[in-house]
Amino acid sequence: MGLEVVELFAGVGGFRLGLEEAGHEVIWSNQWEPSIQAQHASNCYASQFGDDNHTNVDIKEIDETEVPDHELLVGGFPCQDYSVAQTGAEGIEGEKGALWWDIERIARQKRPRYLLLENVNRLLRSPTEQRGRDFGVLLHCLHDIGYNVEWRVINAADYGYPTKRRRVFIFGARRDTEWGGWLESHGDQPNYFTRRGFFPREFPVDNRQQQQFPVARNPDASLLGDPKETSESFEFHFKKSGAMVDGDVWTRDVDPESEWETTLGDVLETGGVPEKYYLSEDEIERWEYMKGSKEEERVTDEGYEYTFSEGAIPFPDPLDRPSRTLLTSEGTTSPGREKHVVEDPATGDLRILTPIEVERLMDFPDGWTDTGMPENWRYTCMGNALVVGLIEQMGRTLNQDPEMETSHAFAQMNSG
Ligand SMILES: C[S@@+](CC[C@H](N)C(=O)[O-])C[C@H]1O[C@@H](n2cnc3c(N)ncnc32)[C@H](O)[C@@H]1O
Incomplete structure (x- = not known):
């Protein structure tokens, strides 16, 4: 009842x-x-x-x-x-x-x-x-x-x-x-x-x-x-x-x-994921910069000078612990500070998470959002969702x- x-x-x-x-x-x-x-x-x-x-x-x-x-x-x-x-x-x-x-x-x-x-x-x-x-x-x-x-x-x-x-x-x-x-x-x-x-x-x-x-x-x-x-x-x-x-x-x-812990590594697809999820070699340096810690002098649009600083985000994301919080900005291989990047356990190369992996992070069934929406929206929907x-x-x-x-x-x- x-x-x-x-x-x-x-x-x-x-x-x-x-x-x-x-x-x-x-x-x-x-x-x-x-x-x-x-x-x-x-x-x-x-x-x-x-x-x-x-x-x-x-x-x-x-x-x-x-x-x-x-x-x-x-x-x-x-x-x-x-x-x-x-x-x-x-x-x-x-x-x-x-x-x-x-x-x-x-x-x-x-x-x-x-x-x-x-x-x-x-x-x-x-x-x-x-x-x-x-x-x-x-x-x-x-x-x-x-x-x-x-x-x-x-x-x-x-x-x-x-x-x-x-x-x-x-x-x-x-x-x-x-x-x-x-x-x-x-x-x-x-x-x-x-x-x-x-x-x-x-x-x-x-x-x-x-x-x-x-x-x-x-x-x-x-x-x-x-x-x-x-x-x-x-x-x-x-x-x-x-x-x-x-x-x-x-x-x-x-x-x-x-009581117990599951990790980012536990949700990864095994058996190979398509090439399109892998980072391009040419952009690795940009990724490293975006993920890295920095302290830089910057100027606002109004001309005001200030020191910008931020800490480092692990790159790639560690597989032996729960992942960082998923935001709505994932889903493409262009460099982004908040995006998750993993070292694929099978190939050893760096890639973003697949739509199925983000569904698993949020405890949705595999393929839940595979209902005809553009792929980037599958990530957005999971970034908005709750852990089922x-x-x-x-x-x-x-x-x-x-x-x-x-x-x-x-x-x-x-x-x-
Ligand atoms: C934080 S999300 C909730 C996600 C949901 N719990 C799930 O598991 O997918 C908030 C939702 O409210 C929707 N929303 C925003 N403005 C709205 C409005 N004016 N009327 C109805 N829905 C709205 C958004 O599109 C978004 O899907």
Whole structure:
């Protein structure tokens, strides 16, 4: 008896793949790419899952009353405005960040039992000049609509996936649900974040810290005030894990208890990949320059002189550990600092990753995006996606009665 799910900002369906594995059912979805006319991600989604109840229009055009009733609302909302890679990021007020308000109006209208959202972890600190304001606004809204909230920064590599990808996951539980009540009665206790909460069940943390780092409760962190005031004056240091219960915030840092590791080397195709993925000999020097550390005098367009410096990125990428985070800029063999380059184990030559390898990094089935889109878009879609298995794990927790501890958490409880 899974939950009926609505998936927003669906991309190529990372949430759906994970949730369906855990027995939930997506009954309506939306995906629209504003940057180009061709709708590659939406087409891929429709060809993989069928186009029944899939909509390919700007979310802003969707009237919230037309979204069907559902129990779980999910979405990895566009993160450009919070991303450190973006200069001039404007946070929740920026054009992309403003898409939060579309989630908000749908949640307010439909009041599903649960929400599960994903974003870059920088959302917790954004914007720079008023740290924590955007997340404070988000929590304020959810409180106002009737939710208690738990969040956690999770790096996929810490839990056995072959890529580093640090994202904040936000779980909202309507106050009259089992999880909403559980948060209400337990969310203020230190062990909520190390074993009893929604996230630590599948994503265990080092329990020994419990005494050293009790939950910090900021007495000024009440979100019950006026929203305008929250927006103008709210500042708060949200940590990696936390809860908002009835407008009060509880937050603490936690360290993952890593259990096993898969590596970049584990996802490489064996048996030879086409020539087109190999770097050209003539460009190796340029690659080395771009990947290397540098300290250079540069001049801005306005004539202002400054020293530019950056550290080195391993070249090629090491195969014996999880990969660096995949961005949307991969996919061609022209030199690029952030692109992944590997030494092919069979030939010993340098090459970029193949589309199948980036799908494996994100825990998608091989060939998932091979649905007719240009190859560079296959990389873009994976750079935007989430690590599917993490969502499957969260989907399993949603199937549990919160009173029931998982065997892992239970074992910890008996030993801790
Ligand atoms: C961070 S990605 C989510 C990817 C998804 N979780 C996956 O697994 O593929 C955000 C998605 O929102 C879409 N998007 C951006 N603006 C939108 C809008 N105005 N309406 C609907 N979708 C939008 C983007 O095209 C992108 O696919």
